[in-house]
Amino acid sequence: MLLSNQQKNIYLRLVSYAAPYKWIIALSMVASLGVAGSDAIIAYLVKPFVDDLIIAGNLKLAQLLPFFVIGLATFKGLCRYVQTYNIRTAGQLAIQDIRNEVFGHTLRLSTRFFTKSSSGSLMSRILNDVNVMQSALADVLVTFIRETLTLLALTGYAFYADWKMALMAFVVIPATVWPAVAIGRKIKKFSRRGQDAMGNLTGVLEQSFSGIKVIKAFAAEEREEQKFVRENFRFFTFIRKTFRYSAASAPVMEIMTSFGVAAVLWYGLNRVAAEAITKGELFSILAAILLMYSPLKRLIKVNNTIQKAIGAAERVFEVLDNQPEIDDARDAVELSGCLGQVSFKNVGFAYDDKLVLRDFSVQAKPGEVIALVGPSGAGKSTFIGLLNRFYDPQHGQILIDGYDIRKLTQKSLHANLALVDQETFLFNDTIANNIRYGQPDADFSLVEIAATQAYADEFIRQLPEGYETSIGDRGVRLSGGQRQRLCIARAILRDAPILMLDEATSALDTESENMVQQALGNLMKNRTTFVIAHRLSTILHADQVLVLDDGEIKESGTHQQLLEKSGLYKRLYDSQFGGQS
Numbered sequence: 001m002l003l004s005n006q007q008k009n010i011y012l013r014l015v016s017y018a019a020p021y022k023w024i025i026a027l028s029m030v031a032s033l034g035v036a037g038s039d040a041i042i043a044y045l046v047k048p049f050v051d052d053l054i055i056a057g058n059l060k061l062a063q064l065l066p067f068f069v070i071g072l073a074t075f076k077g078l079c080r081y082v083q084t085y086n087i088r089t090a091g092q093l094a095i096q097d098i099r100n101e102v103f104g105h106t107l108r109l110s111t112r113f114f115t116k117s118s119s120g121s122l123m124s125r126i127l128n129d130v131n132v133m134q135s136a137l138a139d140v141l142v143t144f145i146r147e148t149l150t151l152l153a154l155t156g157y158a159f160y161a162d163w164k165m166a167l168m169a170f171v172v173i174p175a176t177v178w179p180a181v182a183i184g185r186k187i188k189k190f191s192r193r194g195q196d197a198m199g200n201l202t203g204v205l206e207q208s209f210s211g212i213k214v215i216k217a218f219a220a221e222e223r224e225e226q227k228f229v230r231e232n233f234r235f236f237t238f239i240r241k242t243f244r245y246s247a248a249s250a251p252v253m254e255i256m257t258s259f260g261v262a263a264v265l266w267y268g269l270n271r272v273a274a275e276a277i278t279k280g281e282l283f284s285i286l287a288a289i290l291l292m293y294s295p296l297k298r299l300i301k302v303n304n305t306i307q308k309a310i311g312a313a314e315r316v317f318e319v320l321d322n323q324p325e326i327d328d329a330r331d332a333v334e335l336s337g338c339l340g341q342v343s344f345k346n347v348g349f350a351y352d353d354k355l356v357l358r359d360f361s362v363q364a365k366p367g368e369v370i371a372l373v374g375p376s377g378a379g380k381s382t383f384i385g386l387l388n389r390f391y392d393p394q395h396g397q398i399l400i401d402g403y404d405i406r407k408l409t410q411k412s413l414h415a416n417l418a419l420v421d422q423e424t425f426l427f428n429d430t431i432a433n434n435i436r437y438g439q440p441d442a443d444f445s446l447v448e449i450a451a452t453q454a455y456a457d458e459f460i461r462q463l464p465e466g467y468e469t470s471i472g473d474r475g476v477r478l479s480g481g482q483r484q485r486l487c488i489a490r491a492i493l494r495d496a497p498i499l500m501l502d503e504a505t506s507a508l509d510t511e512s513e514n515m516v517q518q519a520l521g522n523l524m525k526n527r528t529t530f531v532i533a534h535r536l537s538t539i540l541h542a543d544q545v546l547v548l549d550d551g552e553i554k555e556s557g558t559h560q561q562l563l564e565k566s567g568l569y570k571r572l573y574d575s576q577f578g579g580q581s
Contacts, residue, residue: 007306007310010313014137014313017094017137018094018137020097021093024087024089024090024093025086027082027086028084029083029145031081031082031083032079032083032149033149034078035076035083037153039154040150040153040154040157042072091134095130095137098130098133101320102125102316102319102320103126105320109322109324110324111326111390113324113325118199119203119206120201120206120207121196123199123203123206124195124203125316128199128312132308132312133312133313133316140305144299146295147295147296147298148295150291150295151292151295151296154288154289154292157288158288158289161285161288162268164267166288179252183246183248186245187242187245187246187304188307190239191308191312192311194235194238195311195312196315197235200235201231201232201234204224204228205228208224208228242308245304246304261289268286326389326390327410329406332408332409333407334409335401335403335408338416338498339401340416340497340527340528341363341364341365341399341400341402342362342363342387342399342498343361343363343397344361344363344386344397345396346396346397347359347360347386347396347398348360348393348395349386349393349394355551357382358551359396359552360396360551360552361553362544362546362553364530366497367527368529369524369539369541369542370529370531370542370545371539371542371545373534373546373569373572374547374548374572378548378549379548381502383530384419384532387417388417388419389405389410392406400413400416400498416496416498417496417500418494418495418498418500419491419499420501420520421487424484425487426483426486429470430467430468430469430471431460431468432447432467434471435467436490436493438491439493439494439495446493450489450492451467451489453519454485454486454488455519456485456488456519459482459485488519488523489519491523492522496527497528498528498529498530499523499524499527499530501520501530502532503532503533539559541559542559544558545558545559545562547568547569547572549568555569
């Protein structure tokens with residue numbers, strides 16, 4: 001294979017995934033010996049076929065020939081079947097392992113990674129790029145093993161029969177290396193760009209289907225269609241270039257090898273004329289050389305396929321080589337029996353160079369309700385992200401029951417947290433499975449209790465299949481209030497001692513908000529609760545209200561105390577209620 005050291009390392013890394021299936025590959029390699037040996041036998045038998053059968057007219061040999069042809073074809077066919085089936089099975093198993101590893105690794109990457117990577121690109125790498133890699137672990141291994149063994153067998157016979165003629169045929173082989181390398185590099189370059197374009201194309205699809213309501217509401221179907229057409233054409237332009245270079249490799253090989261065949265014919269015919277060899281020997285050597293060029297051509301095509309696979313593998317391994325920013329410490333401990341005491345001590349956090357929280361300190365006792373209010377961009381949602389340890393602060397500490405959360409295992413940390421987000425994300429599954437998402441083994445009776453406490457049981461039972469109703473992608477078949485109550489039921493069933501509500505009622509109408517507020521009241525009982533609220537009416541009874549602005553706590557106190565201060569909170573309150581108490 002005509003690869004640079006870097007490409008070899010990538011390909012060897014790719015092939016290493018096939019190591020667990022080495023015995024399947026070994027069986028395929030044994031079968032490859034049968035395929036390679038069959039071609040060498042054909043070349044060897046050309047001599048007696050020409051000399052004894054055609055020229056000498058040996059009728060006894062003629063009667064046996066049909067049986068031999070059928071027997072050899074059957075043997076070669078069986079060997080090829082065993083080889084192809086087993087190597088492709090091993091390749092598919094390896095690709096399955098790669099896809100599983102990439103998906104699992106991606107899920108464990110930190111939140112910052114997902115803010116910088118488009119979902120379309122990630123989907124393309126896991127699906128399209130891995131599919132391209134599949135050819136390198138299946139078809140390439142099949143072809144490479146079989147054609148290499150065939151080439152060695154035929155080369156060995158050609159040199160055994162007449163080393164001078166075989167050497168003439170071999171002179172042209174080094175001349176094919178340079179164009180093959182150049183073509184392979186071009187194929188890899190444009191294949192890699194094509195995979196990037198496919199990632200963009202997948203992103204357009206994902207956004208279009210996710211935002212179909214917005215597209216239809218703004219009558220933007222034609223605009224989105226044109227966007228897809230542009231990206232699709234961009235993908236085509238790169239793939240067309242790979243086709244151009246792939247198509248060029250075969251004609252180049254044909255032209256180069258024709259010089260070797262011509263030299264062998266010229267020299268061989270002169271030797272036959274001088275009676276140095278028989279006509280059968282000439283045709284036998286010529287058959288071996290012609291058969292030898294066929295696997296060589298296929299190996300050049302293998303190089304082209306590998307170049308495409310390496311381009312795809314680079315994109316996939318980029319994801320695998322991306323290490324999580326947030327990981328468990330070596331001495332991480334389990335958080336058990338959590339009381340719900342939370343402390344932020346002089347926390348400072350910045351996204352890249354933009355400071356979002358500065359010298360932020362707050363303490364929540366078990367069972368307290370802490371509300372965070374303030375203008376957009378004040379740092380309220382960042383607080384939720386830090387408590388969930390989606391990010392780590394650059395300065396200060398975040399403690400739960402006295403433990404720095406960086407010293408806790410992430411699994412035990414999240415087992416004690418429940419989040420009801422403003423983005424009511426539900427899975428394309430049944431209502432019951434969405435509610436028990438945080439407790440997959442929960443009994444159905446517990447699911448019903450959680451739904452009842454979330455004021456969701458009534459509307460659920462009115463659905464055609466009740467709790468077994470599939471709610472569609474992102475819960476598209478439900479209203480905003482219904483989706484929010486299912487998210488609350490999910491949090492109730494989670495039964496975590498620390499609860500976070502991030503703008504949980506911001507997108508609801510008054511009637512839905514009243515019902516959701518009652519559900520939230522049930523959810524907040526006996527839990528330490530952090531409420532991010534745009535509607536100040538939802539946090540009137542909080543034990544402590546923190547007023548954030550520009551990443552700092554400007555004011556703190558109860559609702560009534562803050563109104564009396566006539567500061568930022570009072571201005572926010574008056575802007576919503578027009579000064580009414």
